[in-house]
Amino acid sequence: MTETAASEAEVTGPCESSADVIVVGAGPAGSTTAYHLARTGLDVLLLEKAAFPREKVCGDGLTPRAVKQLVDMGIDVSESAGWLHNKGLRIVSGGSGLELDWPELAAFPDFGAVRRRADFDELLVRQGQSVGVRLFEQANVSGPVLDSRTGRITGVTARLGDEKRPVTFTAPLVVAADGNSTRLSLSMGRHRRQDRPMGVAYRTYFTSPRHDDRYLEAWMDLSDHRDGKRRLLSGYGWVFGMGDGTSNVGLGVLDTSTAGGELDWRELLRTWCAGMPAEYGFTPANMTMPIRGAALPMALNRQPHYADGLLLVGDAAGMVSPSTGEGIAYAMESGRIAADVIVQALARITPAGRERALQSYPRILRDSYGGHFTLGRSFVRVMGNQRVLKLGADHGLAHPTLMKFVFKLMVNLSEPRAGDAADRIINALTRLAPRS
Structure with missing residues (x-):
């Protein structure tokens, strides 16, 4: 464990620690959530079952959407700081290749980046600690603490450190950022939708x-x-x-x-x-x-994204794009959205006002990603057809203008308001697609 984590964890028996918000899981979603909460002055506990540095299965590639989130967190994304920048995507099929550059947009950087997840995740965690996030490493969350009258989550129980000491952490709001397995979400009745890829x-x-x-x-x-x-x-x-x-x-x-x-x-x-x-x-x-x-x-596959004091972010919320398999950008974006909603909710005077603010979180996710993910699900169904797959593999790269449009649509990089004809078509398709 780090020195900070060790000092937090030095107890001889069961203990209790309270905060404004508990975030379970210190991947990109959890660390981003914790960072944006703590920088407003909220007391945030971030619980991670492993110790840093730790490895995660990933392609290690970041699109401009993810790079934007890093910049917003004040992280140095220059190559001198250890990043390898990339220009875009090279698609190879049928012995041919086509290079597609990241689009030049006002809303996003025009470069992607690569960094190993062991290094990347720890970088995000340390950035959170720099603004006051209280990190507990080797904190294996075992279940929720519930209010017996309302059924709301009011904290979590965990086993801490190598000794697996039982600990109870309490907070009025808890964020599940514990990945696809998301034991915390399952224990609160959040099951995966079988109609999602x-x-x-x-x-x-x-x-x-x-x-x-x-x-x-x-x-x-x-x-x-x-x-x-x-x-x-x-x-x-x-x-x-x-x-x-x-x-x-x-x-x-x-x-x-x-x-x-x-x-x-x-x-x-x-x-x-x-x-x-x-x-x-x-x-x-x-x-x-x-x-x-x-x-x-994929595709917001675990719902509801908020209920009874628990918010879901990242893989726990099914934030992977079915079009590309990209997850880091959407994990970080959902973490920032959740943090913004929580900050507003905790500033409300009445419990009813706080709950109204919190109930907006699923709607914001649907409005932000529902259309794009629905288009992605349609793409998945089409690409499940062998004839379509073969046609795309054999002839897709022969139509570079079409491929550039499809690329821009799939990676979800368009100007949200202005832009060229492709941007306007993509934005219209996204608006018209059902959101659920």
Whole structure:
């Protein structure tokens, strides 16, 4: 544990610590939430089950949406501070490639960035501590504390440190940022919507001469060869240069690809890497990390996002885009939205006024992301068709103007008010799409 965490945790038996808000989980969503709460002067407890630095399965690539959130938190995103900037996305399919630059917008930076999650997550946590967030590492939350009269959450119980000392933390509001498994949400009756897509991601690292590539790279011809038949998968393989001599190499696939039985995702990644160009260097001898995987909860798949004193953010709220599998930007954005709502709620004089403010959180999420995620869900359904997948893989890159439009739509980067014709079409589609 860090020195700060250790000093917070030095107790000999059961203890109680209270705050204005408890945030459970110190990934990008939880740390962003805690930061924006603490900078207003609120007392915030941030509980993380692991100790930093700790690893998370991720592509490590950040779009301009995520970079904007980092800038808003006062984090130095320059290359001299350890980031590798990228220009956009290179799509590879059918032996051809097309480079698509991040759009130049007033609302977002025109560059993305790459950083290992072990370093990235700790950077966000420390930024929160710099504005007063009280961090408890190795705090394994075991369940909610409920008001017996109202059923509202009023805190959490946890096991703290290597000794797993029982601890009770109390606060009038709790934020669940504990990832896809989100035990806290489940214990409060927040179950996953079965009508929303799920995805999986598996990744490893290789030493590679591609490590300083200025484009994120997505290969669109992932396929399954069970029973001797080639079946295209609804997903992509990625190669993200880390700038440190290694590349993050992985695959992200939608659950619509698992027809006919669960795939061995690790073996699929090994097979795909073995078929990559020799100059990439993706050989077993160059692999520096084991293959690890994680689920991708998509399209606001766990609801309600607020009830009974509990708000959901990030993966706990299903904030992964079904179009791209991007989660970090939306995790951080949902954390900031939740913090803004909580700050306003806690400033209200009456309990009824506080509750009205808090009830706005699910509506803001729907208004902000419902249309885009609905379009993404429609994209998922279309891409589940083998003929459509094959048509896109064989001929998509032959239409660069169309691909630029689709790229802008999928990565959700358009001018919200002004902009070109593509921006206006994207904004209209997003407004018209149902939000739920």
